[in-house]
Amino acid sequence: MSAPDLSTRTRYEPSEVEPQTAQRWLDSGVFEPGAREPGAGPDDHYSIAIPPPNVTGVLHMGHALNGSIQDSLIRLNRMRGKRTKWILGTDHAGIATQTQVEKKLAREGRSRKELGREAFVVETQAWRKEYGGKIVEQFKRVGASCDYGDERFTMDEGYVTAVQKVFVDCFEQGLIYRDHYMVNWDPGSGSAISDLEVEEKEGVEDTLFSIAYPFADGDGEIVVATVRPETMFGDVAVAVNPSDERYASAIGRKVILPLSGGKEIPVIADDHVKVDFGSGALKITPGHDPNDFEIGRRHSLPAPSAIGEDGRLTALCGDFAGQTADEARTTVTDALRASGALRAEDPYVHTVPFSQRSGARIEPLISLQWFMNMEPLAGPAIDAVQDGRVRIHPPVQSRRYVEWLSEIRPWCVSRQLWWGHQLPVWYRGGDGDPQKTEAPETYVGIEPPQGEGWVRDEDVLDTWFSSALWPFATLGWPEQTQDLADFYPTNVLSTARDILFLWVARMVMLGLKFAGDVPFKDVYVHSVIQAPDGRRMSKSLGTGIDPIDVIEGGPRPPVFKQGGDFPAYGSDAVRFGLLAISTTQDVRFSEDKVQQGQQLSNKLFNATRFVLLQLEELGLGEIEAAPAPRTDADRWILSRLERVARATEQALDGFEFARAALGLYDFVYGELCDWYVELAKPRLRGGDPDVQRDLAATLLFAIDRTLRVAHPVIPFVTEELWSHLPGERDLLAQSTWPEADPSAIDEQAEAGIAALIEAVTAVRGWRERVGVKPSAVLPARLREPLGAELEASLQSLARVDLAAGSGDAVATVTTAGVVVDLLPDENIDLDAADRRLQARRDEIAGEIKRLEGKLSNAKFVERAPANVVQVERDKLAVLQEQLAAL
């Protein structure tokens, strides 16, 4: 028996239920795919590979949203009878993790260098064991039905094999190569980083220095502008635009590089130079500027390094060698000023690249790194999206994907870190450091090379290299495992848009290349959740919201106007709230929507409680849930149940999660509870045992179906209530999804109940407006009979008595299908009724006038489609009838 006792509890308390329910799921093994049934084909399997959270991570709002999305899909498909696997694991997150561990060491007065590589990796492994499991525990807490029995890590043994095989194969096919190339050097982490890890910051204030380079023949000078004077020792040319007449005669001449002992460099012509910027002359420093690097290559110029990987000026810089770049900026400009070469210093605001990882300003420099040529992989990856083998939702994201792949550039895959997949590369021979200069012999292979004197490359791979293999490496690749056969390709990948290129595109490229198929059929790019005030969620801004705080009742962050703690909303409420806001690309976190989810849970709890207590009282406690309709109301709810089941699965299959969540809410409140349960009450007390038994079975059936349909969105409360329903029941999580049953649709019953609802609402409205006491039962008469059932319902819900009273109507309530005359009664204020009548007449008359105007417009009648015109005519007729009835 579960925690709450339904006979005494009137409120649903998620905190009393959720932890135990999560544990029941885990103990039952329902999340694990279990044994493969003979004959099961690809359509019988359903899998999602979770975007592996960083081992450094704790659950944030993005995880909570994405977890809710993926879990609703997994649970739906599990209930549909699919063999499901939600592939779980964590990512070693190279730079992020290494940075955290280094910070921890620093707090302890230790350092990475002091420990040495081996000890540092051991330290990091220990750190991962301590913190890496936290996020997985949090996934369990929110009900994520991952396959916890098969948790992977991007550096576990099998995964390492997969990564090395891919690297070696790519090398052997010429896709991976080593080259001197311009990289984004991150002085903060002391490593190269990829283009995608660079963040351009706008509005950085710098100084633009104008420096005069005299011509070597002594005749005049040329002025160049730069924000990086300290790199001038790496200058190899001055470039001007070939069409720039001012410099036409300068092209081909030499200028003297100041402060460099008379070194001469040529003036060259290149289209890249803008005539109208600065002086129109550009100094070319191929070693420290990506554009200059390209220009240098075009003109076969050397690319000397003026700044080294240590951030200090190199021997090339003469007296300035050894200074840091910052120091040198001052000393070099001082020297230029002293020599008279500095012509101007102007404040200058521009965009500057920074490292997303360390926050340090990027130092572009040339270095010997490993690269992967992505071009041969990009074409097939574009095709896969364009021919629909991979569908990206929403479609606008697939345009971004295709555009990015069309202009793909080589990927720098080596990182100067210790935490990660060390390159399967060895060097032998030569005098220099094999990390910095090419060695005579290079060996690439999974097994270390034979023989003496080999030194392994110290670098590790970019984290995203291993992530790119995630959907198949987790399933046992390169072994041809049964899991790989069953669950690859996965069905859906749900992810944030900021890693569409970083991760998604690369998975498609490498999946096609190595696993022989696309890694997933659908990519859902989910919303990004902003703080309630529209700012980005961030800890440092105070706008971050911890989902666990919302679930368990932690403190509200400062971004909320209201202070204090959150109520312990529970996982269901948070899941519902997140799905309910999950619409466009940027959405704001809404505590109201979470609250709506909490209310939905409570409503379901009480509706179930009501039904079960009633059945108990009637001695029907063990009755079986089954449709046994006797009335329009019964047929109506069965029809509506069928529609909500179809609508919910359509919404989930179509990645319209807000529609699914809010549709459930509307059904439970607006149909099941407000109307069906209310309509059932009088009949339940009615006395005929046969009627009661059938009604009980149908009510129970309605609850049963509702719990099934709501389960993917709010699994905890539905599982809990399910356990209270009579009969032997497995876990709801492993029960079945309602199959389509078109025979349950009953248009006639739907129309009848819709008319009843409209009439009840109208009578209630009239009563309020004319001030009738809520408790008063008013005598009334129908113009046209509605049948015994609907008339009885109208009497109880609108508080009228159709058998009482006599005489002429004192007021009339009209709706499209029903006209109710209210008869004289002491509870009716005749003046108020009169005023209301007049107001109602004016309303209808105004509307009639509007319609008549529209229908007398010849253009409308002529050009609008006949059915549209007919609709307007019918409307007019109905209104005229209503006016006449008043």
Place this chain on the structure above:
RNA sequence: GGGCCUAUAGCUCAGUUGGUUAGAGUGCUCGCUUGACAUGCGAGAGGUCACAAGUUCGAGUCUUGUUAGGCCCACCA
């Protein structure tokens, strides 16, 4: 510099090929010991659909432009 998304009730958002008097939740106002639920029930007020022009019998919806907010990409020293 190029591109994308968003703008509808006080707030958060629906509104699917153009076609009732533009909806919901929440907040607000009024009322209710309605035998499941006050995390409840009933009713009500509240919108020139950002702005401007255009297409159309008809525009929240389509076109163009403008404004504001957000995001992505990009090599002007």
